[in-house]
Every structure is written in structure tokens, then in C-alpha cells.
Amino acid sequence: MFRPGTREPEATMPLSRRALAFVTACAALLPLTLADPAAAGPPTAQAAPTSMTSLGDSITRGFNACGWYVDCTARSFSTGDNSAVNSHYLRIRALEPAISGRNHNAARTGAKSADMAGQAGTAVSQGAGYVTLLIGANDACTGTESAMTSTATFRANIDAALNRLRSGLPQARVLVISIPDVHRLWSVGKDSTGARSAWSLFGICQSLLANPTSTSQADTDRRNRVRQRVVDYNTQLAQACTAYGSNCRFDGNAVFRYPFTLNQLSTWDYFHPNSAGQQVLASVSYGAGFTW
Template sequence: MLRRTVTAFTSATFRRTVTVFTGVTALTATLATPVGSTTTQPWRPVIMAALGDSISAGFNACGWYVPCPSRSWSTGDHSFVQSHYLKLRSLDQIISGHNLNFAVPGATSADLAGQVAKAVARGADYVTILIGAQDACVSEERLMTPVNVYERRMYEALSLFRTGRPGGKVFVASIPDVKRLWRVGKNDVIARGFWAVGHICPTMLAKPASTSAADRARRDRVRGRIAAYNAALARVCAAYGPACRSDGNAVFNQSFTLGHLSKWDYFHPNEAGQKLIAQRTFEATRGWITQDDRQPLLVP
């Protein structure tokens, strides 16, 4: 008789990875796949929720310094953006009208667990997560969230979702490359003006025209921190198991132009930018989001 061992969040590799975390034993136990998950019914998301920061909230995508959830790449219902929600609705009308957005402008990884709790309370079957830019976009480099803290917070947040919605799925989008943002806007006097007046992402965008060795090194360090966050995201998602999918750095690697940025701040995606994120991230869900991945498991 064949026996299958549960690997999600309990593999030896992942245990070694998270030994630095406080309370890892309790967390691992929380995330263990429940015994008896033998359902063969196709997975059909009825309720979805966007979690994260200003990008998922659609901030500045349709107005002056306001969230615009209708333009969100995740749960927006504007036809131009063609969000995950609209694509799912085109496949199965059961999700129609059940697109929740708990993303908050300015949120950091410290806020994700609270957003997860809201999604669980509302019975979300599918959540998208894009968070971390504000962990790096702070006033000084020394205030950036350490990578191990960021990873622990992501792990704990996904633990909460697994516990509350064991049959749900999680999509994790990578954090955009803010150095690419600097590169496309550094020669534009209007963009530089907005960055300066609004004190937008000073760790990366301060002194945008400077070519000094110190400023070049600073930008590289901030980009490196975001790349490390994205690597942590991928590790946590992979350890979660087949019910989590990451975008494989699709957003981080995506080229974009000033035409994809809001003219209110030259930082957040406008409608075109939100559409680009929706397109690239949904491509990463092919063969996963509409298939049943909860196969029968037997713990020895």
C-alpha cells in the first residue's frame, strides 16, 4: 500500500530554514496539512481578497492621493485592468461580487497578519499578497525591516490563513524593483519634483540625479534588500505547499515606463500599470488557480 508523506511546511529543508524564528515548532505544527484532506471536489473560489499595501489598494490609480480598489490588479472590477477577480469571474460566475480588498496604503509586513485575520473572518477562499515596498521605502536605510523579520512575519501571516482557511489558496506577488523606478524617472524633472516634495521612498529616490559613489551604493543596497524580501517570499510560499503560488519574480523583473506610473506621484502604478501587474501575475497562475491541488494525503 502506497503511503504519501505530508511535506508542506514540515519538510526537513524548511525546518532548517526557519530555525532562526522564535516559536518555530509551534508555527510548524500550526501549518501542518490536516490529516484527512481527501476531498476530490474541484476547487472553486467563492470569495477572494487582496492583501498588501498601496499597490493592491489601487492608490492614485484613478484620483488624487486616494485608494482606488476598482483599479486594483487583484480584486478590481474595472474592465480595463482585467484583474485576477475579473479573470476568475469570466471562468466561474460563482465568485461574482465577492471581491474584498483589505490592502492598506502604507502597510508593511507587520500589518499583514491583521489583514489575513480579516480575510479569514470573511471566508476568503483565494487571497493575493503584495507587500514589502514600505519595509524598504523608509526615511533611512537603518530603518528598513531586517530580512529575517520580514520572513518571519510572512510565515506567521500564512500560518494564520492556513489555520483559518485550510482549503484556501494564496498567490504571492513579488515586490517591484524600485531601482528600476528610479531609472525610468531620474531624468524627468516633474517626477523628481514629486519625489522630493512628497518625500517618496527616500532610501531609493533621495538625490535622484546624484552619481556619487555613496548614492549609487545606497541604491544598490536598497534594491538588494527588496530582492532578499522576494527570495524570502518565495521560500515561505514554497514551504506552504501546492496551495501557494508565487510569481517567480515576474513583477520585480517587469520592465515599465513612465506611462505606467500615476502622474499624481510618479511612484504608484496607474491604470496601465495595474493592468500590466494583473497580466503578468495571472500568467503565473496558469494550471494552478482553477485546478484542485488538494490531493489525498496519509501521514505515517
Template sequence: MRGWSLLLAGLVLLVIACDGAAGATPERSPQDKSSMAALGDSITNAFASCLAPSPCPRNSWSTGDGTKVSSHYRRLLADNPGLRGGNHNLAAANARADALAGQASAAVRTGARYVTVLIGADDACRGGLADMTPVETFRRQVDAALAVLHDGLPGARVLVVSVPDINRLWEIGHTNRLAVKAWSFGLCPALLADPGSTAAAAVQRRRAFAERVDAYNTQLAAACRAYGPRCRDDGGAAHRVRFTLDMVTAQDFFHPNAAGQQALADATWPGQPTW
């Protein structure tokens, strides 16, 4: 009788355990949850847009979840509540195209279904003209990152965004005393060094800088076409944004503030990513 009692008790415990398992909600992996990821540099992590000289991803044009910017994430969330909390900003300050593959690998781990890519400003701004990332190298590094996404997230939609018109910052700020002071600490010297100079060498340096950014944008669009139908480029929309001084941060007169981030979000929004 004691043996039968133990067997019966074991069966009861087994039934309870099975009922409990059936009624529980299993923890979902990142791949089961709708998510998006942003790759890039300090523009996308919204550096200094919260006053402090540090990243402020809640104001990002791409993944921001704050109230000041109607980001791509917030627009997608309005139609897809399952996306809540699935916004992954993997962009890093000073990131160049050679960092993009690592960010893409991180995006694969999130299981992102929508990925934005904005890269190139730091490749142009890394030093003097001779220090800028060669166009061929830039393309190779972008292709490597997109290959990681293509292999690791074959169902994801990818948006490749053009590098904003950085020369526009010189145009609107080179006569502003505060902007010139901020740039004097070495910010983007290939463009912003000696901003008041009208010497032929300075004019040519700024022209060469603009041409390099244009070349990067040409390669970004071409890399996206090579990726296949699940990649879309912005058609130069970000590059066409006409920044004003009230759209950049007062700390460096370079990075977009919340208003600048909003302008980027508006210009680059592709609609629901169903391509």
C-alpha cells in the first residue's frame, strides 16, 4: 500500500507540473519579438541632443523613444505595438565604416526585422584630406557589414541613409562666433579648420571634402542595390536636409539637436518597411 501511495502522489505532482507548464507564458527570445536596430555613428545615437556632451538615443531619428522626435521607431510602434521595447541603437560615437560589420553582428543577435544604416561622416571627418577613408575601402567595409545582415537577418528590411550635407554646417556657421569657437577644438578639421579663410587652398579643401561625401553616398546607394530587394536607400534625402543653426547642438554646432533629428526622421521615413 505504501508503494501505491507514493506512485499516486508522484502522478499527482506530474499532472500539476504539466498543467502549470501549459498555463505559463514562455519567455520569448529576441528572434520572437518584433525589433529594429540602428547602425551608425554619433548622428544616429543623437550625441549631445540632450544638452550633455554624450549620446542621447531617446532623440535618435531612427530608434528614439522620447517625445521630442517622431522617430522611425515611434511611427512603426503606432501600427505595431509588439515593437515596444525592441528599439536597439547600436550606433557609436566616432564610428567609421570599419566598425559597421561589428554593429551588424550585434543587430543579428537582436533578431531585428528593420535595420537603418547611416555611416560616413566620421570617415570624412577623421583628420585632414589625406586621412579620409578611401572610397574603395569605404565601399568594401559597407559591403562587408551588409553581408552580415544579409546572411544573419535574411528577412529583415534594410534602409541605407545618405550622409548629411556636412558642408552645409560650414555654410551656416563660418560667420558665427560661437560656432567658430566650438570648431576650433579640432572638430572635423578636413572641413572646419580655419573656417573664415577664403584662400584658394581652403576653398579647394572644402570642395574636396564635399566631393568625398558625395562619393560615399554614391557607394552607399550602390551597395544597397547590390544587397537586393530587401534594401532601400533614401535617394539622398538626408543629404538634402537644409540644416540651420537652430537644428544643431549649441555644444559643437555640428551634431543635430532634437529639431535636426526630427528633420532627418521626416526626410528619411520610407513608410512602413514592406519592400
């Protein structure tokens, strides 16, 4: 048989030209193979850590999750050991028993991004193999809108913390978790007498929650600006994590996007996650994190 457009038989094609044709065909297929996600396969699982430390604020401390205005670290979504929450720690312990008892909570109630470098230093001293970081709610939830942390300062604070982790724990895996959508807090609680009373009585997040029933343009714009600040913070968290390198993973705004409900909030302040809220936070953030 002859090839189209030529009178030279296929069987008599010189070896060099046959080899060239084969290589050319393979080269044509190669970009398609590399661009095909299915061909690459699933991400390679990491070895499960044997120690962990959580960084953050009152959310990570489990504040109001089991008592009146007290920390409840046993119900922390990250390092807690209460089975009802099924924290990151408990999920990892099921894979790697060696982590047992090596779950450290370095978070502090009331902490802001400026406190993260110090907490990162604690994680370094503990030799953590896995670190979770959830911070920013208190940078946005302040007494007044003008008191919110600027986006540039927030980023500088996060960079300082991550740099300390990277230099002190170069092999550790770091999960940076997005800040919950605090605007949704107003949305799900504004029609609740209990929530409005708690927000007013305890002065909770007045930058956002002041005048919760007001529909004035000024109040609407103020709430939207606070939400936008949280969006900006999350953008900086994502970028800082990318700059950190392959040992850092951002949750892709999974926590920010989660549509939490009023019954997942503490009825003592209608701000912090209750036990059910901590359980959901654990599930959402862990599912968006590392594959062990």
C-alpha cells in the first residue's frame, strides 16, 4: 500500500524518517496529556503529622461552646478532643495514633492578626508538624468601623507569623483557614430578639452589628464595607499562603462561603460557634485542607 500523496511504499520508508514521524506524533499528544487533570491523578497524600498546634482567637479556643463566657478547648474545631466535634486532631489521630496527646492550642481569646507572630513562636517551640491558623474576625469586629485593622497591616501581621513558622518549622504543614462571613452573622441574627439583645448588651462587633434593624443606606453601606474588609483579609490570607510555598494550604474560602445558621451559634452571645458550630467548622475546614 502507498501513503497518500507519495509513491514511496510505507515498508521502504527510511528508518530515520519513520523515527522522526513517531517522535512528532508523540510530541503532538504530549501537551494534551499534561493538561488533562484526570491523567495526573489525585494529589499525593501527605504523611499524617505526629503533633499539631492551633493558632487563632476565641473561635479556635472554643469560647462559649460549653460554658458561660469561658474557653472550651476540648470543643475546638482544630485541636479539641471532644468526640461530638470530631476535630482535626481526632481525625488525624484515627490515622496516626502517635499524635495522641500532642495537640496544642496556642490561640487566645481576643487575639488579632498582630498576635499571630507570637503564637507562631509558640508553635515553633512545640515542634508542631501541623499548624492551623484562623484569624481576622477580631480585626474586623471592632467597636467602630474606623477601628478595623487596615488590610495592609493585616497582611504584614500574617506575613510575620508565616515567616516565623517557615523559618522555625520548615517541614510543618500549615492550613490557613478563611474568616467566616461576619455579614451573615447579622443576616441570620437581626430578626432574633435574643441575638440583638446580646450584641447590644456585650457590645459585640459593633462595627457591623450596631443598629441591626436599621435599613438606612448609611447602615447598609457600613455593613457592606465591613464585609468587604473580611473579603480583603481573606484575599491576603490566600496570597500569603501561596507566597509561603507548597507546605501551606488555604481553604479556598470554604469557611467563608459556608452558610452557617443561627442554631450553630452560642445562645449566650450569638457570635461564637456553639458545639454544633464547632463540629461544622471542623468538617468544612478539614475537608478543604490537606490529604493525609
